[in-house]
Amino acid sequence: MQTVVGNDKQQMRKNVRRSLLPLFFHMSDQTESVAKASREALLVAAKLLKWKRLKHLTRTQQTGRIGECLLVQDRSRVEEYLSQSLPYLKDAQVTLREAALKFIGLAARHLGDESEEKLSEICNALQLLEKDAELSVSSLAAQTMLTLRSPREQPTSGWTLWALCCWPCKAGQK
Structure with a gap:
């Protein structure tokens, strides 16, 4: 892999970035291998990619936090990630449909106001899942639709969340 990377590092990184979301989703695959x-x-x-946070979350199997890490690490790819997610909503495996739904709910909060067309596309796909035979999928689709239709807020930065969470602890240690 290092030899290939050395030859065309920029292209390799681009290809690797494109594979991140499918790899993330398939961590939920029903086939353990x-x-x-x-x-x-x-x-x-x-x-x-030298993404230390993603490496740590993957190594420690913190699957629930990897999606947020991808979105924060590469904010310019939110629409692309959402487009990559849509085919997984039709996957035969319930676990993959659920993973895609959870990620879409998370990613949609990172969409800018200029992305109304993408939001509409996502809502159309989610409407079909509200009738899914699997109750967990249909419930999650309905919940995600409610989230997407409510007035969107910009995501809070990690620093602000850290300050809210940890400041009282630090202040009491004076």
Whole structure:
């Protein structure tokens, strides 16, 4: 891999960034060997991109936080991530549909106001899932639709969340 990277590092990083979301979703695959291989590949990708936070979250199997990490690490790719998520809403595996739904709910909060067309596309896809035979999927789709239709707020920065969470602890340690 290092030889390939050395030849065309920029193109390789671009390809690796494109593979992050599918690898993340397949960490939820029902076939354990696929989930494990995806986790290992995501770890290699994080090392290649030098994304320490993603590497830590993957290594410690904090799957629930990896989606947010991807969005924060590369904010310019939110619409692309959402487009990549849509086919997973039709996947035969419930776990992959759920992973895509959770990520879409998270990613939609990072969309700018100019992304109304993308938001409409997502809502159309979610409407179909509200009738999914799997109750967990249909409930999650309905919940995500409610979130998307409510007035959107800009995501709070991690620094602000840290300050709200940890400041009283630090202040009491004077």
